[in-house]
Amino acid sequence: MKYFCWNIDDGLEQDKKIIEEFRRDGIAATFNLNAGWFGRRQLIGRVGNMGIKDVLEEEFRPGLHLLKYSPSYRIPEDEVAQVYEGFEIASHGLCHENFKQISDEEAVTSITENSRRLKELFGNEIVGFAYPYGVCGPNTEQQLRDAGIRYARTVGKSKDFRRPENPLQLPMTAWHIDKDVMDKIDRFIEADGEEEDLFFLLFAHGYEFDFNTPESNWEKFYRICDRVAGRDDIVCSSTREGLGI
């Protein structure tokens, strides 16, 4: 079988629009959330298709900032259970910590406390993780394992559609913004999933679809969903299911 897995970070308001389409198309997916930052309201400044600077809404002064900004508002805690119902919830650290810049103690707290709060809110064991900023400290992998995390997504890219050897260093297959993403998806559609299970992890942040650039826009999001949904040979699944965990 072939598993196509949307893997979406940060718990942004745009996820509601994404989920509306997923529900319409019968697409399952994984959302990587930070319980300590629910409801946080920021704007994200970008260069091209790359979000590079967060500014809290109350500190944002139009005209003072040179970059182009899009809303990066996180869904409040009292809404998340309803918004994400039925989707896999994975951890993205309690407050999106950079795991190379914090102590071991802080890292363990970020991992365990986020899993505890997500489990309380969503009722499921948390087995997935996405490294905030794609950064993994020297002990992060072991800390994740100790906390019951079974897979952790990096921002590296895989070379093929095979499941990874080490799921705690799970690369993405593509970022939706990649210029060659539609070609890669077409190659996946053509690939033979009979002999060996194949896996496609597509990474996104909800705010990126608002950029409205040729590489990152809602029309392309809908096009990707249409391409992979409703096929007999592809399961649009959570990352956990796609990895056979």
Ligand SMILES: [Zn+2]
């Ligand atoms: Zn993030």
